[in-house]
Amino acid sequence: MQLTSRFRFSAAHRLDAVELTPVQNRELYGKCNNPHGHGHDYVLDVTVEGPPDVSGLVARRAALDTLVREAVIQKLDHRFLNKDVAEFASAVPTTENLATVIRDYLKAAWTLPAKLVRVTIAETDRNTFVWEAGK
Amino acid sequence: MQLTSRFRFSAAHRLDAVELTPVQNRELYGKCNNPHGHGHDYVLDVTVEGPPDVSGLVARRAALDTLVREAVIQKLDHRFLNKDVAEFASAVPTTENLATVIRDYLKAAWTLPAKLVRVTIAETDRNTFVWEAGK
Amino acid sequence: MQLTSRFRFSAAHRLDAVELTPVQNRELYGKCNNPHGHGHDYVLDVTVEGPPDVSGLVARRAALDTLVREAVIQKLDHRFLNKDVAEFASAVPTTENLATVIRDYLKAAWTLPAKLVRVTIAETDRNTFVWEAGK
Amino acid sequence: MQLTSRFRFSAAHRLDAVELTPVQNRELYGKCNNPHGHGHDYVLDVTVEGPPDVSGLVARRAALDTLVREAVIQKLDHRFLNKDVAEFASAVPTTENLATVIRDYLKAAWTLPAKLVRVTIAETDRNTFVWEAGK
Amino acid sequence: MQLTSRFRFSAAHRLDAVELTPVQNRELYGKCNNPHGHGHDYVLDVTVEGPPDVSGLVARRAALDTLVREAVIQKLDHRFLNKDVAEFASAVPTTENLATVIRDYLKAAWTLPAKLVRVTIAETDRNTFVWEAGK
Amino acid sequence: MQLTSRFRFSAAHRLDAVELTPVQNRELYGKCNNPHGHGHDYVLDVTVEGPPDVSGLVARRAALDTLVREAVIQKLDHRFLNKDVAEFASAVPTTENLATVIRDYLKAAWTLPAKLVRVTIAETDRNTFVWEAGK
Numbered sequence: 001m002q003l004t005s006r007f008r009f010s011a012a013h014r015l016d017a018v019e020l021t022p023v024q025n026r027e028l029y030g031k032c033n034n035p036h037g038h039g040h041d042y043v044l045d046v047t048v049e050g051p052p053d054v055s056g057l058v059a060r061r062a063a064l065d066t067l068v069r070e071a072v073i074q075k076l077d078h079r080f081l082n083k084d085v086a087e088f089a090s091a092v093p094t095t096e097n098l099a100t101v102i103r104d105y106l107k108a109a110w111t112l113p114a115k116l117v118r119v120t121i122a123e124t125d126r127n128t129f130v131w132e133a134g135k
Numbered sequence: 136m137q138l139t140s141r142f143r144f145s146a147a148h149r150l151d152a153v154e155l156t157p158v159q160n161r162e163l164y165g166k167c168n169n170p171h172g173h174g175h176d177y178v179l180d181v182t183v184e185g186p187p188d189v190s191g192l193v194a195r196r197a198a199l200d201t202l203v204r205e206a207v208i209q210k211l212d213h214r215f216l217n218k219d220v221a222e223f224a225s226a227v228p229t230t231e232n233l234a235t236v237i238r239d240y241l242k243a244a245w246t247l248p249a250k251l252v253r254v255t256i257a258e259t260d261r262n263t264f265v266w267e268a269g270k
Numbered sequence: 271m272q273l274t275s276r277f278r279f280s281a282a283h284r285l286d287a288v289e290l291t292p293v294q295n296r297e298l299y300g301k302c303n304n305p306h307g308h309g310h311d312y313v314l315d316v317t318v319e320g321p322p323d324v325s326g327l328v329a330r331r332a333a334l335d336t337l338v339r340e341a342v343i344q345k346l347d348h349r350f351l352n353k354d355v356a357e358f359a360s361a362v363p364t365t366e367n368l369a370t371v372i373r374d375y376l377k378a379a380w381t382l383p384a385k386l387v388r389v390t391i392a393e394t395d396r397n398t399f400v401w402e403a404g405k
Numbered sequence: 406m407q408l409t410s411r412f413r414f415s416a417a418h419r420l421d422a423v424e425l426t427p428v429q430n431r432e433l434y435g436k437c438n439n440p441h442g443h444g445h446d447y448v449l450d451v452t453v454e455g456p457p458d459v460s461g462l463v464a465r466r467a468a469l470d471t472l473v474r475e476a477v478i479q480k481l482d483h484r485f486l487n488k489d490v491a492e493f494a495s496a497v498p499t500t501e502n503l504a505t506v507i508r509d510y511l512k513a514a515w516t517l518p519a520k521l522v523r524v525t526i527a528e529t530d531r532n533t534f535v536w537e538a539g540k
Numbered sequence: 541m542q543l544t545s546r547f548r549f550s551a552a553h554r555l556d557a558v559e560l561t562p563v564q565n566r567e568l569y570g571k572c573n574n575p576h577g578h579g580h581d582y583v584l585d586v587t588v589e590g591p592p593d594v595s596g597l598v599a600r601r602a603a604l605d606t607l608v609r610e611a612v613i614q615k616l617d618h619r620f621l622n623k624d625v626a627e628f629a630s631a632v633p634t635t636e637n638l639a640t641v642i643r644d645y646l647k648a649a650w651t652l653p654a655k656l657v658r659v660t661i662a663e664t665d666r667n668t669f670v671w672e673a674g675k
Numbered sequence: 676m677q678l679t680s681r682f683r684f685s686a687a688h689r690l691d692a693v694e695l696t697p698v699q700n701r702e703l704y705g706k707c708n709n710p711h712g713h714g715h716d717y718v719l720d721v722t723v724e725g726p727p728d729v730s731g732l733v734a735r736r737a738a739l740d741t742l743v744r745e746a747v748i749q750k751l752d753h754r755f756l757n758k759d760v761a762e763f764a765s766a767v768p769t770t771e772n773l774a775t776v777i778r779d780y781l782k783a784a785w786t787l788p789a790k791l792v793r794v795t796i797a798e799t800d801r802n803t804f805v806w807e808a809g810k
Contacts, residue, residue, distance in 0.1 A: 001231055001234065001235070001264065001265070001266055002264065002265040002267070003231070003262065003263070003264050003265075004262070004263045004264075004265070005261060005262055006260065006261045006262070006263075008799070008800070010713045010714060010715055010799065011713050011714060012687035012711070012712050012713050012714035012755070013714075015461075017459070017460050017461070019459060020460070028460055028462075028465065029460075030466075030467060031752065031753035032753060034753050034754060034755075034759070036687070036754065036755035036758040036759055037687050037712075037714070037755050038685050038686050038687050038714055038752075038753040038754060038755065039685060039686060039687035039688070039712070039713055039714005039715055039716075040685055040714055040715065040716050041714075041715050041716045041798075041799050041800070052229065052231040052232060052235075054152070054154060055152050055155070055163055055164075055227060055229070056150075056152070056226060056227040056228075056229035056231050056232040057163075057229055057231060058231050058264075060163065061165075061262070062165060077706065077713075078706040078707060078709050078713040079709060079711070079713060080687070080709075080711035080712050080713065083711040084709070084711055091461060092460060092461040093461075094457065094460070094461035094462055096406050096408070096457040096461050096462060096463050097457060097461040099406065100406070100457070123716075124683070124685065124716050125411065125683070125716070126410060126411045127408065127409070127410055127411070127466070128408070128409045128411075129406065129407065129408050129409075129463070130406070130407040130408075130409070131406055132407070135454075136501050136504065136505070136534065136535070136536055137534065137535040137537070138501070138532065138533070138534050139532070139533040139534075139535070140531060140532055141530065141531045141532070141533075143394070143395070145308050145309060145310055145394065146308050146309060147282035147306070147307050147308050147309035147350070148309075166347065166348035167348060169348050169349060169350075169354070171282070171349065171350035171353040171354055172282050172307075172309070172350050173280045173281050173282050173309055173347075173348040173349060173350065174280060174281060174282035174283075174307070174308055174309005174310055174311075175280055175309055175310065175311050176309075176310050176311045176393075176394050176395070184540075187499065187501040187502060187505070189422070189424060190422050190425070190433055190434075190497060190499070191420075191422070191496060191497040191498075191499035191501050191502040192433075192499055192501060193501050193534075195433065196435075196532070197435060212301065212308075213301040213302060213304050213308040214304060214306070214308060215282070215304075215306035215307050215308065218306040219304070219306055258311075259278070259280065259311050260278070260311070271771050271774065271775075271804065271805070271806055272804065272805040272807070273771070273802065273803070273804050274802070274803040274804075274805070275801060275802055276800065276801045276802070276803075285596075287594070287595050287596070289594060290595070298595055298597075298600065299595075300601075300602060319810075322769065322771040322772060322775070324692070324694060325692050325695070325703055325704075325767060325769070326690075326692070326766060326767040326768075326769035326771055326772040327703075327769055327771060328771050328804070330703065331705075331802070332705060361596060362595060362596040363596075364592065364595070364596035364597055366541050366543070366592040366596055366597060366598050367592060367596045369541065370541070370592070395546065396545060396546045397543065397544070397545055397546070397601070398543070398544040398546075399541065399542065399543050399544075399598075400541070400542040400543075400544070401541055402542070405589075413664070413665070415578050415579060415580055415664065416578050416579060417552035417576070417577050417578050417579035417620070418579070436617065436618035437618060439618050439619060439620075439624070441552070441619070441620035441623040441624055442552050442577075442579070442620050443550050443551050443552050443579055443617075443618040443619060443620065444550060444551060444552035444553075444577070444578055444579005444580055444581075445550055445579055445580065445581050446579075446580050446581045446663075446664050446665070482571065482578075483571035483572060483574050483578040484574060484576070484578060485552070485574075485576035485577050485578065488576040489574070489576055528581075529548070529550065529581050530548070530581070555731075557729070557730050557731070559729060560730070568730055568732075568735065569730075570736075570737060631731060632730060632731040633731075634727065634730070634731035634732055636676050636678070636727040636731050636732060636733050637727060637731045639676065640676075640727070665681065666680060666681045667678065667679070667680055667681070667736070668678070668679045668681075669676065669677065669678055669679075669733075670676070670677040670679070671676055672677070675724075
């Protein structure tokens, strides 16, 4: 049995790789390379897996909520990712890299009996990214 | 090829485990333990799998609809789960347990050539539960 | 300028008018008259109107949120409307009457400079109810 | 890491198998067999998989968009599938068969380093179809 | 108090005005002028207004549903509007004209005490059309 | 008859009024005052009104789309509002002020026979702002 719990946060970012020239960055990232950045209302789905225990729960919802809010949302919500989040000092804050960072935040903080099996993050209503355990 | 068909039903429930004390129930289930219960507009997705036959269909939509309505929706829609549904006389009607009951209802009534592979149920727009065959 | 802020709550209810016979209630309310009740994930939109002040705001979001949560959500969320909410001891908890009760709760608690102009409440994804000031 | 990108197109179709009699077609496809056809706003999700490269991307979004628009959307959007799309001269344009045709269009045009792993297409808000690689 | 009830239907159409030349039609309607037509999953919202009666209802939901299904949905659902619906023998089935036809269907069949005040129809997730009484 | 057409853009902003002290700004705008800004996927609905002409249209969709894209989207999409948009050099980029700026952009560029009657902008799925003509 899997439980997916949804969270939302709003952040700004700019896509610009230090390894590339300005022309290459512009060509690769298009308007996402605009100098001052832009932002999104990210939708984050965290999926856990395990058998329901005697109380009929895969995970205590309050515990899961607190963990995700403290480990992820408080660090990213209403931030400029490139400037406020240490992980994006060296990595470009694409949503792919953002999914990886969120997975690492969650793994480092994980204390629930249920297994973390998937992190899904939508940047807009047109683009969604998934990290899945064991893939 | 998989086909997922969506259904909706509205039901009331209260989360309260007989094995636990009132204080433990309150601590575990929070406001879901409120004495008179509350309710949800559940969204149910039933997924079947198989090769499209010569008519280009994985399953006859009318047959699938009738099966799910008779085996599931008529038993749960506009009910108070704890009081109206026999399975929840002994089990707490968490959405995890509800997903298991729906899977069992479907398996018992299944007559389609396509395989039942997944049952997904959303309790609110923030929490979704999945049972998947073979997992 | 109008600002609409969205809230959600989950509640149970049963439609049954004391003035009517059981047969009339059944005929009028259909499955909403089932004896033990059922429930919904209500979506509530509160709309306020006024000119943006010097800070560019029609209403301070935090103040509006606190007001709606204390005046409405805490009274209705995770409740059985007929049993837990005094107003529905005498009135049938249709969504029409629920909209009226919410409007009265909001008016009684209102302290914001912006005007309360509309209360919208969706019972399911198919039925939405609106009270509008001056109509 | 998987990236799912969403596209939309509007098309008409009629379900009618040449192998079946008019009575059989009517019984099998119901109102989808109405003689002049009807239509849908299809929602197409294309999922690709691969490791993010040094620029933090699973796939260059502009390249993926161009590929899907040229290989799929331009052929199907604002068309009557039975009359305008060669593949449906011989096959019934069920959404199952449509998913297969789209997968074939994509495979034939595929030039991206990331792997095409899933094609999801929703015909209405109630029915969704999935083709997945290796299943 | 207003109640809005949602319905869905799927239809095909082609935009082509007899008063215009082929070149003018192509220029005006673009790909909506493609010769064989295309289709949509229309979303129809019917809004009625009146005071809740003693039973707490603006309108009996079952009566409203039956009226809309018989007066509108059965005539338009799974049809090719230009070929199957008499009103579009002479008028172009734009969504504007479709809203007018639906309003006329509803007015002709109207038997409810509540007033019909608005007809809203979405052609896609990007374009919505509204007729409002007295405007 | 009204037609509402939907557009989307992604932008960053920071809420900070020059008339206020840092402490006052923090108290008023909360985390929206974070120093480096954050961002949103804004959803913009532009509503026009008029009688359908002989071609059955309230407005030529292509003309409306081009006007909104050139007058609004190109100026705001993938921008940091405070830094890239002249109007927000002096005004705080609240969504209220953003709605006013968009209305002014549209009015200055308006060339359509149909009247511009409403601008609706959602900042997140919880907060929506409306400017309406003549109110």
